[in-house]
Amino acid sequence: MTTPGVAVVGVHGHGASHVRNVARLAETGRARLVAVADPRPAENLPDDVQVFAGLEELLKATEIDVVIISTPIQTHLPLAELAMRAGVDVLLEKPPTASLAEFEALSAVISETGRACQVGFQAQASKATLTLASMVADGRFGEIRGISAVGKWVRKAQYFQRARWAGRRTLDGIAVVDGAVTNPLAHSTAAALLLDGSQGLDDVRSVETELYRANPIESDDTSTVRLVTGRGTPILIAVTLCASEHLEPRVIVHGSEGRAVLRYASDTLEFDDGTVRKFERDDLLENLLDHRADPAVPLSVPLSATGGFTKVVEAVRVAEDPARIPAECVRWEGDGLERHPIVLDVEKWIDRASDELALFSELGAPWTQQEKTIDAEPRL
Incomplete structure (x- = not known):
């Protein structure tokens, strides 16, 4: 051949x-x-x-x-x-x-x-993700109270200046929908949906969004999103690009009989008993080539398996513009292309959102307590 x-x-x-x-x-x-x-x-x-x-x-x-x-x-x-x-x-x-x-x-x-x-x-082709999804489906964690996706990243000014579309919701009248939830930390949402077996377009029942920004951009950089799947599972996404340090994202399964943490970037699973298991992942291009040679080999991530994720993208797209986080809630570090904001105590609020499956406003995060400000600042 x-x-x-x-x-x-x-x-x-x-x-x-x-x-x-x-x-x-x-x-x-x-x-x-x-x-x-x-x-x-x-x-x-x-x-x-x-x-x-x-x-x-x-x-x-x-x-x-x-x-x-x-x-x-x-x-x-x-x-x-x-x-x-x-x-x-x-x-x-x-x-x-x-x-x-x-x-x-x-x-x-x-x-x-x-x-x-x-x-x-x-992350969909990671054996870690697929193994945990199988365990959830088999009832290994009992009744699933919910799934949370946590992202604490640092993105500096150079990240938003790398291209015209970076940090934009629209460009030249065309939807872009860049942002923490939909692009850099999109794997978290997609992995959470896979763990619940709710990847299809009709598998997501509802989506609530709370979008905020500390950077002078159009898109969100600090947000909570909660969706409910057709199975009735709440999935809570709590992410920021304005953390004090850059940490590996986590997707957490909260069950009545145990808890598991997926770290998809390193293909590892962590369990309540302290066990940590490392897995391999398939290469998406190799899988596509295998599928071409033999259509009986399924694609790891066909477009149809991203329908649930697209429901989240659509909810972010039609949501109100992200509200500006008040200056008193932000500390800036660095100069020039290294300049970046740190939302004060954002890690604490993300962890609480994850544990309680709650939106920032429901927890009383300080940047949600003031009237939303959506003014047009100069871009980075």
Whole structure:
């Protein structure tokens, strides 16, 4: 069989890791890196890799089997549709779309073309996530009181200046829906939904959002979101990009007969008895290639398995603009591109939200006690 040809669209930032991964698979003969596309110059590519400014030119000039799309959120739908209508399978970075309407449009394209579309939620392919999901389904933790997703990250000014769309809810009239919940810490929500077996579009019954920002941006950087699944499970997401230190995200199962913590970034599970288990994870591109060779091999993250997550994206999209966290609740550190806010005691409030499955306002977090301010500050 001919070795599948792969192209990468968007080779800077996270896209660079995709280029490296295809190069790794090329060394074992599993794939060929045929071309890349990016409006900005690409560096450190093998001499035989063709370079294009955009996907349309790439598709006209090359023959490829798979394209990896690691581009701004608002470009995902048009680029994925372009590729699939050209007969190419797609590995699409998360979040797959910026709205429910776009999700439905992309689902229709997949149905019409019969192409495969894998979504880049790596945590879904972790044996740690899948093992814990199986344990929950088997009743190992008794009745599930709820699931919480906790993220305490630090993002500096350079993060929001890396691209025009960063930190934006819309750009040039098009939905972007960047933000702590929907982009950098999106894996937390998606993993929590998988643990509950509630990944589908119809598996999420309701979504409540409380979106705040300490940075001078449009999108949220400190938020709680609570959703209830069709199973009746409350899932509480408590995240910030304004922590005092950068910590690994956690997804916590709260059961009547025990508690478990998933640390998906390191593929580990922690249990009440102190046991810590480390797992492997499947590679999403390898899984897509296996699926192409044998359709009986299921995709790890088909688009349909991100419907529940898209319900959350849609709720964030239509929510009121994030409220500004009052200055007295924020301490700033660093200068220039290193400058970043720390929301005072945010870790304490996130932990309480996780334990009590409660929104910040229900707990009385200080930045929720004042009248919401949604003014337009200069951007970073």
